[in-house]
Amino acid sequence: MAANEDLNIDRIANLARLALTPEEKVKFSAQLADVLTNIEKLKQVNVDGVEPTAHAFPIYNVWADDVAKPGLSVEDVLRNAPAQRDNMIVVPKVVE
């Protein structure tokens, strides 16, 4: 597919929840088109019957025993919060 023409930067920025300036949109579109053109090379490779590799080594679901262990204190966890009150993180109003 012609990736370069398809790259709808507004749609992608929206999916990524990332506000871009008009300048960034123009710049990134051009740079990504370059990178995608380079990546198009992968289409030359015959991958019929090839299994995808998600990890270099077979990794199966790892189960931990259901045992309570000490974790971080509320104070430690909230120390990096941008805004907090009464042991809770403050966020803008979500429900009207």
Next chain:
Amino acid sequence: MSTAAMSTELFNQTIAQLADELASGKITSVELTQAVIARTQAVDERVKAFNSFDAADALAQAAASDARRTAGQALGPLDGIPIGIKDVIAVTGQPLTASSKMLANFVSPYDATVTQKLKKAGAVIWGRLNLDEFAMGSSTENSAFHTTRNPYNLDCVPGGSSGGSAAALAAGEAIATLGSDTGGSIRQPAALCNVVGLKPTYGLVSRFGLIAFASSLDQIGPFNRTVEDAAITLQAIAGYDENDSTSVKVEIPDYRAALKEKKGPWRIGIPKEYFGEGLDPEVAAAVEKAIEFYKSLGCEIKPVSLPHTEYGVGVYYIIATAECSSNLSRYDGIRYGHRSADAKDIVDLYYKSRAEGFGPEVKRRIILGTYVLSSGYYDAYYLRAQKVRTLIRQDFLNAYNEVDAIITPTTPTPAFKRGAKADPLAMYLCDVYTIGVNLAGLPGISVPCGFSSSGLPIGMQLIGQPFKEADLLAIAHAYDSKHDWSRKTPNL
């Protein structure tokens, strides 16, 4: 071999030398740590390897090490040795910024597993080292704070993303350092700064407490002055960890003992795909000279083929950006990290916090990763890349039917000037020789093997078989112990 005088300063010595001097009482950890702090204060204004350091904290750790030793309870070769940490690995109570505005004020509430392990080995945890923002880059120019310089030429980059870790060690601002390697981020800066850099097999070293970039590729590893020091450092950080679900249960051998026990001769493969177009002739000549040395040891040098090499960069930039777009979705301005001050509602808060917190390269990769994972493109890009990844891995495993290790240049060229690679694609192509190792999950080590005519370091890469770090280190040590490239120091 060089005839240049080697530095005898404490801050330029190896772990192996210093461990002996600490054990014999010739020096104390406080003296050593003071020497490293003084050196850092003297040169870091020029090198800019550190994001921050805490001298009082380091001296307190050193004093505790000396007290242990006096009480006859010394912990081993790392006890009392100052080790610098890439600012993407968590240390309790210290900043953890990933060289990003997003985390500029973050203080880590816990230790990474590797930090815990170094502390248990008695190491003095020293400083927070600069990197390309969120480990995305090959020059450390993408740091939101400042660009680290190459100690061998301050106009040149130190490589990246672990540029601070490589430059600090080369400049004598630490005795060893830790970095992380997703596509070459340990080996490439090690080559550019004349130090040894080891990327272990995926799963050997826990990623718990490492800020995630591309989880199926990321691996923590050490920077050292010799291969022997790399064996000592790896010994302390390797091993299964229940806090990392991709940690692999394997027996950890005595890596340092293996350097003496494993004598070869080895079968060493030369992949023609790594010696073609784009390779600087001086780099090629230095690596070929190293190959000649292995031949002189009686090693069998065999041509091997890694036919899918040319697709490595493409596969990498699909998989790494896809994983990064997912991993970095956690930075939303809610629980920690930068929060925009002028958002009108919750969704606007996400958009603006991320726009203000991330730098251009991180944004570019999030956009690319989001694109390749988006509906309608997943099969064409992500799934296909994962399949080609299988073929790249198979190339290496096929080669290992015939050889014990593979030797290549670490980088196509020596260090380049700051600002020379403004085009992202040109920067991505710096990683052409290192990316395959991450995609295949293999161990790789960069070892200094010469200098260019303009005085810039050159590194060779040895690639080993999965979980056979003991063999890889022995092969690298056979060269490193008979050459003194890695013991040279820059004029600062």
